[in-house]
Amino acid sequence: MWTRGGCHVGIWHKLQWIVGVVCLVLLGGVQDSSAQQMLENPKDGSFQSGISIISGWVCSAQRVQIKVDTAIIDAVYGAPRGDTQEVCKDTNNGFSVQVNWNELNEGTHTVALCVDGVCGSSVSVVVTSYGPSFLRGFDGLAIVACTNNLSPAFPTSTVFTWQESLQNWTIGLTPTCTEVSSLCAAPLPDPAGRRLCADLLNCCRTQ
Numbered sequence: 001m002w003t004r005g006g007c008h009v010g011i012w013h014k015l016q017w018i019v020g021v022v023c024l025v026l027l028g029g030v031q032d033s034s035a036q037q038m039l040e041n042p043k044d045g046s047f048q049s050g051i052s053i054i055s056g057w058v059c060s061a062q063r064v065q066i067k068v069d070t071a072i073i074d075a076v077y078g079a080p081r082g083d084t085q086e087v088c089k090d091t092n093n094g095f096s097v098q099v100n101w102n103e104l105n106e107g108t109h110t111v112a113l114c115v116d117g118v119c120g121s122s123v124s125v126v127v128t129s130y131g132p133s134f135l136r137g138f139d140g141l142a143i144v145a146c147t148n149n150l151s152p153a154f155p156t157s158t159v160f161t162w163q164e165s166l167q168n169w170t171i172g173l174t175p176t177c178t179e180v181s182s183l184c185a186a187p188l189p190d191p192a193g194r195r196l197c198a199d200l201l202n203c204c205r206t207q
Contacts, residue, residue: 044123050168059088139164144199157203177204
């Protein structure tokens with residue numbers, strides 16, 4: 001069944017739900033923190049994909065771990081964090097854990113900070129992926145987003161490139177319309193370049 005301008009009904013409901021989550025994040029959400037420790041990333045209600053870092057700080061601990069759903073992962077602890085000097089009276093308080101979100105099922109998951117075996121309150125994150133735990137063969141692929149036409153608008157359009165090592169899209173270019181006009185004035189030899197130019201010029205025409 002297809003509804004709402006061609007969107008599958010299931011996708012439409014997911015988009016409505018995403019808008020609700022984005023509003024929650026913009027309103028602040030809930031951060032697991034206390035006077036002596038804080039889980040800074042990820043934020044409650046945030047979207048997670050690809051490979052990223054769970055991070056924060058703890059003033060004093062023998063062991064720092066992260067709990068993702070029911071799995072416990074040891075964190076690297078003791079990284080310099082100058083911003084914790086006032087609270088902790090020292091600076092070697094940062095922790096981090098690298099996580100591949102693609103290894104989790106799509107949907108809502110929980111993350112909690114555990115200090116010396118005691119886990120604090122959890123935050124909820126929404127995981128989205130392309131399916132495989134590690135997608136190969138697309139490194140350098142580029143797409144255009146008309147971020148200059150959003151409300152509020154970004155200063156320029158955006159070219160996103162796929163970075164295989166992060167399993168995610170990263171910002172490759174942020175060209176102004178003047179730069180786009182100059183770059184795309186002459187026909188480009190390769191089809192991928194012509195497609196990007198066509199998309200960028202379209203972003204500038206609709207600005």
